[in-house]
Amino acid sequence: NFMLAQPHSVSESPGKTVTISCTRSSGSITTNYVQWYQQRPGSSPTTVIYEDNQRLPGVPDRFSGSIDSSSNSASLTISGLTTEDEADYYCQSYDSSSPHVIFGGGTKLTVL
């Protein structure tokens, strides 16, 4: 199975933009969809981005997802940061050869 590497933590100020990366260790990042999940403290995860760059209804357009084949990575970008965006963010993809669902280790976003 491949792995998905995320930074352990990121921080940014309110109103600013932050980007969280997710790098696939082997195989192409474009082979399988990438999803992003938000988990606020004490809550269950929610899906913010699915199929690389799609938002579920109700997810603000401040959240966007992208894929970069040159760096074999996916990114979650959050603009206009608010304190409500403070959460853990997980990227996730699928290893169809196993088949296994693969999660990144998670990134703690602090907005201060």
Added chain:
Amino acid sequence: QVQLVESGGGVVQPGGSRRLSCVASGFTFTRHAMHWVRQAPGKGLEWVAVILHDGSKNYYADSAKGRFTISRDNSNRIYLQMNSLRVDDTAVYYCARESGISILGVVDHWGQGTTVTVFS
């Protein structure tokens, strides 16, 4: 709206068994594969198992293979039978919906979770 409600968590001794349930509502159950995902205290998300929309196939993480069994029935429920439980199985267990029939790893909805504590 889509709702996934887990139950069955509790305290169990090492080597014991537990069956988790998840009841789904707000969507056509038979059109979606379903997953179990867990989260140990203070740790990240770990995929456990998935079952196809019609129950014909299921797949497991290495940590679950041979000990856990995922199943589903016509009452809009999925189950996770957990045997030979270990201390490191202690976690919140989430039921999660795949976006469609096929397994593409696209989870679009999550339950609130049920906690399993393996403790002697």
